[in-house]
Amino acid sequence: MSAPSPAVAWVAGATGYTGREVVARACALGRRVHAHVRPDSPGLDAHRDRFEALGAVVETTPWEREALAARLAEVRPTEVYALLGTTQARARAAAKRGAPPADYAAVDVGLTLMLHRACEDAGIRPRFVYLSALGAGPKASTAYMRARWEVEETLRAGDLPYTVVRPSFISGPDREERRLGERVGATVSDALLGVVGALGGAKIRDRFRSIDAASLARALVDLAVDPAAAGAIVETDRLRE
Ligand SMILES: NC(=O)c1ccc[n+]([C@@H]2O[C@H](COP(=O)([O-])OP(=O)(O)OC[C@H]3O[C@@H](n4cnc5c(N)ncnc54)[C@H](OP(=O)(O)O)[C@@H]3O)[C@@H](O)[C@H]2O)c1
Incomplete structure (x- = not known):
């Protein structure tokens, strides 16, 4: 009998708040991890030190x-x-700066779908775990949410196995990048949801409250190998199970 093939993870967005935790979690579980960092990243050396110390391979393939x-x-x-x-x-x-476009269409949709197509071109069938957002929909009021819906729809129409994860706020005191508005928004909404939960609205609280990157990463890495999560949309309440 042949040995089962080892789990190999490719993490695009590895340098982000969620990505760093996914790399750490997958390495801790003994998966072979390839952490992708854009080749022109000003923090490339620091990212390399951090990821290699965890046992990951750093990938700097250009976004082509x-x-x-x-x-x-x-x-x-x-x-x-x-x-x-x-x-x-x-x-x-x-x-x-006159740099290439870096809006939702170019990055959130463009690079994500480029990665998806590149998997198809490579003839591989990995589980494609996509971090969308609660509120994604065709008629969502923001370009951000419509961009996420566009990616989701492409995954649903494609041939690769996928899991879509839709958190509410991803936030925690450990976030390095300063995002005051997001942090205040998450804190206020979590406080209100705490009240809602205490008044019997536990389901609403669990659906909308924020999640920190380490908790989210644990869920993402588990979902990636969960057969029941293939083709599934997983929202915040289930991310904590
Ligand atoms: N924050 C929230 O509350 C929230 C809620 C729901 C869903 N989401 C979604 O979840 C995902 C991860 O969130 P996060 O907060 O962990 O993200 P984050 O910390 O902002 O990290 C974003 C990642 O995308 C990469 N990236 C951004 N622009 C790029 C470009 N032009 N070219 C190549 N790479 C680029 C960054 O690389 P560099 O480090 O090289 O810039 C980084 O690795 C995002 O899609 C986000 O929209 C976020």
Whole structure:
């Protein structure tokens, strides 16, 4: 009998708040982890030190479909995490510098779908774990939520196995990047949801309250190998189970 193939993870967005924790969690569980960092990242050396200390391989393949497909065909990941996302502030800063577009269409949709297509081109069938957001929908009021819906729809129409995860706020005191508005929003909404929960609205509280990156990463890494999560949409309440 042949030995089962080892779990191999490819983490896109590895440098982000969630991505770092996914790399750490997957390494801790003994998976072979390839942490993708964009080659022009100003923090590349620091990311390399951090990820290699955990036992991960650092990948710096450029964001080009052919190059990604070629590397994915070599690595043959069994789970691919798509944890990329920009912000309006980052998009504005990129435009000011004259850098390539870095808005939701270019990053959240464009790079995520490039990764998905590159997996197909590589002839591999990893579980594609996509970090969407609670509120994604075709008629959502924000471009951010509509972008997430567009990616979700493409995954549903495609051939790769996938799991869509829709958290509410991803927030915690350990977030390095300063995002005051998001942190205040999460704190206020968690406080209100605590009251709702105490008044008997536990289901509403669990659906909308924030989750920190370490808890989210535990769930993502478990879901990636859970047969029942193939083709599933998992929202915040189930992420804590
Ligand atoms: N924060 C929330 O409350 C929340 C809630 C629900 C869903 N989400 C979604 O969940 C995902 C992860 O969230 P997070 O808070 O962990 O994200 P994050 O900390 O902002 O990290 C974003 C990741 O995307 C990469 N990225 C951004 N712009 C890029 C570009 N132009 N080219 C290549 N890579 C780029 C970043 O790489 P660099 O480090 O190189 O910039 C980083 O690895 C995002 O899609 C986010 O929209 C977030």
